[in-house]
Amino acid sequence: VDFILVAGDVFDDHSVSKSDATRAFPILESSRDSCPVFIIPGNHDPLVPGGVWDRDPWFREQPHLRVHFLRKAEPIDVPNLPVTIFPCPLRQRRSLDDPTAWIEKHPRADDGRTIRIGLAHGSLNIMRLPDDDHLIRPDAADRYGLDYLALGHWHKRSLHPSADGVERTAYSGTHEPMAFRDAIDGLSTGWSSYSTDGVAERFRDDGHGIALLVTIDAPNAPPQIEPVETGRLRWSAEQRDLTGQSLGGLIKDYSRRESPELTILRLTLSGVMDPQGHARLEELRQIVQNRYHPGSVLDTDGVLIEPSAEQLLEVVGTGVLRRVLDRLKADVQSTDPTERRVAEHAIKLLYRIAWEEQPA
């Protein structure tokens, strides 16, 4: 690899802590056998006065050993390579301007011996999008004579062909997945797209962390684009039906998984089970909370305890508890969701306590 392009959003925000900013720099700067890294600010970490790029170590005199933070919209030649990079740094979260527009003032020279690469952060204007989402014209690569336009902003990998059918415009997607696959609610804690259409499809990853390995042999040559999996974290939203299942087996399964600390688990249980097994759900909850990556949750609201009529008589007897159970069953039919939820949980509790209090 000759050099790396980071198309914005190194940081989730311009106000990240000093420790985050300081930890990120040596990863890119000091790695042995690493190549130059060209970075532009994105809409999450725009180049604003007093922001992360204005602070040490990112504010040190350029060039660094490997890190090239590109503050200005002006062509940059890659050292020792016939490559010119056209960086399009962002200074705003949202903007009506096309960040690549300035490249038009720098047309390809007649001799055409340099590979021209655009580096930008924004939305390729190929669909209905918010006007202020740093919209980039769809034919930017063709219009500006770029051999390749490396884009950031969208979380999913996507390649876009130019007029000649060659794919010269590409979003690599995020290098770590940021959401449960097919999740319909929030992607991850504290993350915001800053776009007015919120959590749109373009901000959903496919559960993998990806980088693109791009090879361009010569100016005007079609780029060869190869995805490389880089993600380590795994977001796993799982559902298990406990009906007829042994909870012990389930506990064993989740306690023996590999690298649980790298898995963000959302385990939703459903089905019918006996009160004895229900009591062990807490054990499973402890495993999920303590061994898996922070943020992992166990949802047992869907687990039902429904003994047979004989079990019912055996468990609750003929005293007051029997009447309590009847009342709770009536509550479960309530139209009030809160009352219904409390009643369902109370039934589980009733069964569990009554079960535990059965004479030995």
Add this chain to the structure above:
Amino acid sequence: MIIEGFEIENWTCIKKLAVSGLPPTGVIVLHGPNRTGKSSVVQALRACLMDYPSTSTALKSSYPRGTGEKPKVAVTYTSGGATYRITKCFGSNKSELASRTSTGAWRVEANTAPEAHSKVCDHAGGDDSSKGLRQLLWLTQAEFRLPEPKKFDPDIQAQLRGILGVLQTALDDRFIERVKTRWNVWHGGQRKAGKRPAVKEGSGLAVNLARLSEVQRELDDSELEFNEIERLLQQTSDLEARRSDLGRQLGAQKLELQRREEERERSQARIAARRLAEERHSRALQELHGSSEEQRQRSEAASRLAEAVSAIGPATQKVESLEHSVQSQETKQTRLKTDLGERRERRRVLKRREERVGESLRFVDDVDKLEVARHELKRAEEVATDVDAIKRFLAENPVPDGPTLAAMKATHEKILQLRADCDAASMSLKIEPVDGAEPARLSLDGRPPRPLTSPLESSHSVRRRAELHIPTWGRVELSRGAGSDDLDQIEEELRRCREELKVALAAIGIDPTASDAFDRLLRRNAEHGLKVEERRKREGDLKALAPKGLDPFRTRILEMEAKLKGAGAPDPDDNKPLPSDRNELQTLKADLERDTTALDGEITALEQAIDTTEATLGQYRPKVTQAKEVLAGCEATVTSRREELDRLRTEEQIAQRAETAKREFTAIDDELRATELTAEESTVVERVAACKEAVSALERQARENEEKYNRIKGRLEGSEGLHAQRTLLSARVDELARVTSRESLERDATDRLYELFEECREKQLGTLMGPIHDRVLNWMRVLDIGDYKEVRFGDAFLPDKLVKRDGTAEFAIGEESTGAQEQIGMLVRLALGSLLTHADEPTVAILDDPLTHCDVGRLNRMRVILRRSSEGDPKRRPPAGPLQLMVFTCHPEWFRDEQATVIDLENPEVMQRYSV
């Protein structure tokens, strides 16, 4: 178990007690005053039937003091259809339990202390008389509250459960205990029906909720800060663009300034020459205008002086005219005042004479009054003399007061009655001598014998003894024999009454020996009454004549006399004599009043005329002053105008000044034309200033822009870590929300279980306790206790709450009066006791000094309830069994009725006591 009888010996104060033949059911009243030993009987029964074997040493305090005797208690009772007799000699091993055979003989069942005690406890249902059914039915002295639910015998509760139905299973008990334990993790105290309980401080949920609230607040603060930063972020690019634009404008403006300053330098010499010419021209023009102005001022000053001089003449004439008018009015006023003085003097003389006539008239009146007073004094003195005479009479002839006189009259009446009684008790002796018989002599009752001469003396009354001496014949003696006590008593009483009357009469000065002494008393009393009435009347007259007494009356007359002597002194101003006749004096007074009235009219007219002239003068005087002031003002104006004219230059001097100024002005006008400036030269200074102003404005804007930019930059720099903070807080909020939500659900579910359990248990309890509830409530209405529609029973089958008839309020039993608590307690005891008793096995209830807080009205109704409950009611569902109600009381009337068995513990045949 019921008790048929018992015998107690040597138990505290009880020497011996024997009760037998007690009915198996109904009310048995054992009564005796306080300290009879009622409670000791109850203790002995408890000890014998359950609490102690005879070998127990715990009863030494029950041994009779100072006797050396040991207690012995024997109780005959029926249990399980058989009759037993337990006999315990306490302080020894001597105990015997015997059963009665069908023939009536006693068969020994056990004769050792442990065995006998064990068997009798089996029959009684326990070895503790404060437990089991006795906890309800065997009341210690004045015990009025029901047992606490927690201390209520579980066996009895189990029996009640067996009769009334399953209320709460053991599983229910364990379940609700678990639920309560869980509930107490989040809540404190007791759960109250219908109220959502608050989360307990210090509980994990409360801590987490507080943390969540705190973290949420921090997150909100962070979000606010984030939004502010975002707003600033949007401004930064505008500021940067503005900075660039301002820099460009400032450069251009500075260039223009430099150009204009160079132009100004070039025009500087011509501008200075022009400015000098303009200054000189201005000064010449000013001098020319000054001379013209001075000329105008002098002309105006001369004209003002002439005007002031002409105003002095009219002002002088006006002053003189007004002064003449004032003098005329003052002369007229002087004349009027003289006339007024003369009239006033004449009126004073007339008034003085009128006063003297008035005095003479009052003198004549006083003389008449004095005469009348003297006459009245004389009459008063006569009346006072009469009053004194009556008082003397009353003092010399006293009478007893009303009660004394009544007593004396009664005594007199009694004497007459006693005399009559004596006479009635006397013997009648009739002597009828034959014609020619010598006169005999008769001695009656010890009096000396006297001859009987008159035939009229043939009948005699003999009280004790009569002796008749008949000449030639001998003596006949007639004596009352023994048994004359009545006569003696009458005579003694008669003597005492006479003596009493004598003393009373002597005390008021009436001779008691006189035969008409009592008549005298009556006459004196009547006369006394008349005299008292007369004295009262005379004193009334005297009061009318001399209300304050004679001496003040006399003093008043002396004062009147002195006053008359001092009257009639001559008036030195009026020698004219006055008539002494009243009519003449009144005529003279009327004449004088008429003359005075006429003079008053004249005086009023003169005073009005003087006032009129004074008013006229009042109008003239200010006018004179005003006219004089006008005149003085005119004179001062003339002086001032003259001085003003003198201060100005002369006309010649002014004309010369004007000529000089004209010449100067003409000379400078040529110079002005020569130094005329171009349009650029004349505006270059202003244009330089405007350009400088523009540069300053741009610099200021650039400075402000930069300051704002730097402020934002500083603010953004200060936001370092805000993202991490937001992320962290958001994660913590999510985590805490998840935890608290789960725990809240757990809490809500637990609370719901608790709530439902209580509701269901309450409902079930209501159903099961229905029969007891209805019976107790019915009795409460009979007793007229409160206005309740419901008695709520608790887990332990004991009442917990009272519900008002309208259902609006609940009360704890303890909130009722002590009396009501005692009565409700008794009703519940009877209801539950009856429930646990079978028709073929009645139960004894021992009530020691019960219902002490009950009023008479309720006691009457309670008596009926006690009797009915003792009879039982087999028709009830479940049936109520009969009771043997033994009531120990010092108020037998509270519990006794026709059907009750009453035993008097004071009856020595029942109980003998040691003397204390």
